[in-house]
Amino acid sequence: MEILDPQLQAYLDTHCDPEPEALREINRETYLKQLKPNMLSGHYQGRLLSMLSKIVQPKLILEVGAFTGYATICLAEGLAEGGKVHTIEVNREQEETLRKNYQLAGVDDRIELHIGDAQQIIFAIPENNFDLSFIDADKKSNLTYFELIINKTKPGGLIIIDNVLWKGKVYGEAKDVDTQLFRKLNDQIAVNTQVEKLILPVRDGVLVIRKK
Numbered sequence: 001m002e003i004l005d006p007q008l009q010a011y012l013d014t015h016c017d018p019e020p021e022a023l024r025e026i027n028r029e030t031y032l033k034q035l036k037p038n039m040l041s042g043h044y045q046g047r048l049l050s051m052l053s054k055i056v057q058p059k060l061i062l063e064v065g066a067f068t069g070y071a072t073i074c075l076a077e078g079l080a081e082g083g084k085v086h087t088i089e090v091n092r093e094q095e096e097t098l099r100k101n102y103q104l105a106g107v108d109d110r111i112e113l114h115i116g117d118a119q120q121i122i123f124a125i126p127e128n129n130f131d132l133s134f135i136d137a138d139k140k141s142n143l144t145y146f147e148l149i150i151n152k153t154k155p156g157g158l159i160i161i162d163n164v165l166w167k168g169k170v171y172g173e174a175k176d177v178d179t180q181l182f183r184k185l186n187d188q189i190a191v192n193t194q195v196e197k198l199i200l201p202v203r204d205g206v207l208v209i210r211k212k
């Protein structure tokens, strides 16, 4: 997904921390073997997720939409001692790759992988004290995921939602269904007084929400 000027992207990539070796390998393999490799967060956004996680030092993380596990591993970098990531992926065919990648990155003991539909699984996860969540699955359900997760988030906890600028279409004239769903999401979060919010123009737009 080339959202930024490639020269700017290259400059950013070379002036943030390098991509850890295991993530570089997962990135490479994803581009070799997956049908839609650009769904992966990638180097720069991955370093943002890692940085936010290290600031929060979460005990409990929730990820909605695991794909090949790239972002799960970035988020796991900031886990507090004894902490855990619940991650959810609907596509059963990703399970083997996910387990292999978590092992490669040495985080498999801290990851609980759920295969199935996120709405049912979020509802069924017994914990209701998440410190950090990353919503990055089927875009039409973003608002539902937010509403389910905010009730399971600690005060001061973060919820991060990906792709909220939707290739810039949210502030243009586009009238397609997906763009309208993203506008509705951003509009509703913008007036939600339960939370503080900031859209970062990183990649396709990363919405960082903090529960008051």
Ligand SMILES: C[S@@+](CC[C@H](N)C(=O)[O-])C[C@H]1O[C@@H](n2cnc3c(N)ncnc32)[C@H](O)[C@@H]1O
Binding pocket: 039, 040, 041, 042, 064, 065, 066, 067, 068, 069, 070, 071, 072, 088, 089, 090, 091, 094, 116, 117, 118, 119, 136, 137, 138
């Ligand atoms: C954009 S990719 C996730 C990328 C990953 N978070 C990363 O940054 O590397 C979206 C993933 O969500 C999964 N997904 C779509 N609908 C879902 C659902 N209802 N429940 C759980 N996962 C879903 C897709 O199969 C896909 O693997």
